[in-house]
Amino acid sequence: MKPLNFVLVGVGGQGILLASDVLCQVGLAAGYDVKKTDVHGMAQRGGSVVSHVRMADQVFSPMVALGEADYLLAFEKLEACRWAQFLRPDGCAVVNDEVIPTLAALTASPKRRKAGGPAYPDDDTIVADLEAHTGCLLMVPAGRMAVELGNPRVANVVLLGALSTFLDIPVESWRKALEERVPARFRDVNLRAFEAGRESASDDQPLPF
Amino acid sequence: MPYVNHKRERQIAECHYLHGQASAERSAVKRLLLGNEALALGAFAADVTVATGYPGTPSTEIMEYFARYPGVYAEWSPNEKVALEVGIGASLAGARTMVTMKHVGLNVAADPFFAVAYTGVNGGLVIVCADDPSMHSSQGEQDNRNYARFAKVPLLEPSDSQECFDMVGIGLEISETYDTPVLLRTTGRISHAQSLVELDADLLQRQPRSPKERSFVRQPEKYVMLPGNARKRRLVMEERLARLREYAESTPLNQALLQDGKLGIVTDSIAYQYVREVFPEASVLKLGMPYPFPRDLVVRFAAQVETLLVVEELDPYLEEQIRALPDLPPVRIHGKDVIPSVGELSVEVVVAGAVEAGLLPQTATPEPRLLVPMPAPELSLPPRPPVLCAGCPHRATFHTLGRLTVSEPDPGAEGTRARERIIVAGDIGCYTLGALPPLGAMDTCSCMGASIGTALGMEIAGYKGRVVAVIGDGTFYHSGITGLVDVVVSGAATTVIIMDNGTTAMTGGNVNPGTGSTVSGQPARRIELETLCRALGVSDVQVLDAYDLEGIEREIQRTLQTDEPSVLIVRSPCRLQMRTTYESVSWVDPEKCIGCEICLRVGCPALTRSEEKVAILTDLCTACEVCIQVCPHDAISLVQRERTAP
Secondary structure: OOOOEEEEEEOOOOOOOHHHHHHHHHHOOOOOEEEEEEHHHHOOOOOOEEEEEEEEEEOOOOOOOOOOOOEEEEEEEEOOOOOOOOEEEEEEEEOOOOOOOOHHHHHOOOHHHHHEEEEEOOOOHHHHHHHHHEEEEEEEEEHHHHHOOOOOHHHHHHHHHHOOOOOOOOHHHHHHHHHHHHHHHHHHHHHHHHHHHHHHHHOOOOOOO | OOOOOHHHHHHHHOOOOOOOOOOOOOOEEEEEEHHHEEEHHHHHHEEEEEEEEOOOOOOOOHHHHOOOOOOOEEOOOHHHHHHHHHHHHHHOOEEEEEEEOOOOOHHHHHHHHHHHHHHHOOOEEEEEEEEOOOOOOOOOOOOHHHHHHHOOEEEEEEOOHHHHHHHHHHHHHHHHHHOOEEEEEHHHHHHHHEEEEOOOOOOOHHHOOOOOHOOOOOOHHOOOHHHHHHHHHHHHHHHHHHHHHHHHHHOEEEEEOOEEEEEEEEEOOOHHHHHHHHOOEEEEEEEOOOOOOHHHHHHHHHOOOOEEEOOOOOOOHHHHHHHOOOOOOOOEEEEOOOOOOOOOOOHHHHHHHHHHHOOOOOOOOOOOOHHHOOOOOOOOOOOOOOOOOOOOOOOOHHHHHHOOEEEEOOOOOOOOOOEEEEEEEOOOOOHHHHOOOOOOOOEEEEOOHHHHHHHHHHHHHHHHHOEEEEEEEEHHHHHHHHHHHHHHHHHHHHHHEEOOOEEOOOOOOOOOOOEEEEOOOEEOOOOOOHHHHHHHHOOOEEEEEEOOHHHHHHHHHHHHHHOOOOEEEEOOHHHHHHOOOOEEEEEOOOOOOOOOOHHHHHHOOOOEEEEEEEEOOOOOOOOOOOHHHHHOOOOEEEEEHHHHHH
């Protein structure tokens, strides 16, 4: 089977670990050997978070090498830029069109800001940077869609839905993995979020591969 | 001659632990497990009935998982030293025992660790220790393989979750067979990676072996380390090491994969995984039991190849032992000349080292794209370090400490008395984040419990009235108490701030002696901080509201001027543990806000900038009111949450 490398990135608290858990289960159901590794501990306090998921007939290193990710699933735009170097030249980025400001950029003194300190990049800069890394960029307004679905926390599953359209894995596998992983009372909203993510991906974006 | 169970020794040697050799009795379920969960399950499967430890990334989850299993005793001890001492007692009483900690925790537990190497064990004793190369969540990186050689204790190193699961049981067998503690060392990338583990589906239904099968036998010559007894045990240790070395030479834990005759790689731990990926054709000697060092095995392996590459994280632990082998065949050896001894390894790092050594061509590697250099970042991106959570009870104290000044004791050259910022001796926990901007309110932080002694030392050396110690409740119980004892008996006037959030928060909210429950969720006696401090002889003990900026500032100023030791307990529960829905939230009145951004200096992630003014992210706000107190324009107030809805 075709080996697949995923890098999932975002900010602590965005549900990245749940998303990578579901992705792993989907890979296992498809018959892959799967390994995953994430950052625990200090980085979870609102810091930048990255989760690596690898699938192949046999996986050795649990970490995706630089320039080896087939998919970058980003839960926040700035984090998408930060980790875009993991993408293969023919890899795809699925990015939540959402901004979480960084404390550093917020609290830099006005003087430092004028001196060109670490400001949060504007939208055009972010998109240009991502497009320099990949010809396959899908921006999904997952945060807004999640609010419309009635639960801002399911943005992660909206993104998984979008990602699922890129992979040759039966959609039933995804639904089953989701149902097993999320608490029963949030099952419906998560399944709806997954469908919404799938639709957002099929709207107008060309599929690669 | 100590007791040796030869049957058991054979069993260990026959133990199949490598992939594809799963034993028949496993009713073959494959589960994707975190290395730490596999360690916990492996311990349960191997009859561990007592586990103790101290939380610390990347080791914490081992105990969190183990505590959920039926019929076992799990304990978060006050510190690693106590954890190991309790573990030693349980082992002497016959229980199979696991003790868990992070790498630096073994520094704290080093005294009992070296001692138990002398006395040996009764029930199997495995010390599981997780290193943190690259210091993802630690104050330093250290290579704990050195402890095995230092204390003369056998060392096991898994390279994935399956081996984590299996090696706990193998370690216990080695422990009982050779009458020795065993050090099982993982790294963050093993503890915190998930891979498939084959195990018995009904594992958690099994009945553990009763510790009564190996009851305590009175043997003062073995267990009472008076010099006369210790001298005899010292010889036993040497003899034990010799037999363990024989075992290491033949155990399947150390396995050679003979392929290419040109290049042979000696490796261990997670580095094995990178090696297999980068060099699919090379011969590989994987050391799952690197100590005692299997000299003959390495010599035989080296004889099969032309070049030997040693790939290991951190210290040249294997390499130095290989280079010291007297009968090593004349092979070319590469190791730390091309593989860094700082930080985590990765596939990229191993490839770069191999290219430097001329073992991989610059252009035609197995995965050519690996050599694409990391592009220079075209964008200068703002960093996103971890921060104190919205509503964190530590914020008000650090906001105060970062601004407090005292007057210079000696007039300056012109007779003026300058105001100086106070010095904050910090400690280890979430609250170490108070050192980062914009709070920037910590001047020292070295190891667990160091704050109080450090503040005392600065006071003695001339900074009286200008230094405070800041320590969390968990860290105070861990190793701050003895520092406070020294403050009292040395007649100092040190101000100690204990930031009491009722939990060991940094590692995910673990119980400590002040929490009132055990890791298994049972109620426990609480050691009350104020009673404890008064009992140690501190009369000036005050409990403060963690969100009362004025009160905190007033009390710190007061205690800095007194001539006696003071303890200020700044108390409020960790917001992550509260799971409360907040009815009220802070709200910025755009009419009153002038955009001065003074509130942003408290460093709260719920505060953001919005069109030249400040706005509050109501999803994050916990109505702690710190921003309300610092706003000079009364622009922030509490409102009902619904009023803020869009």
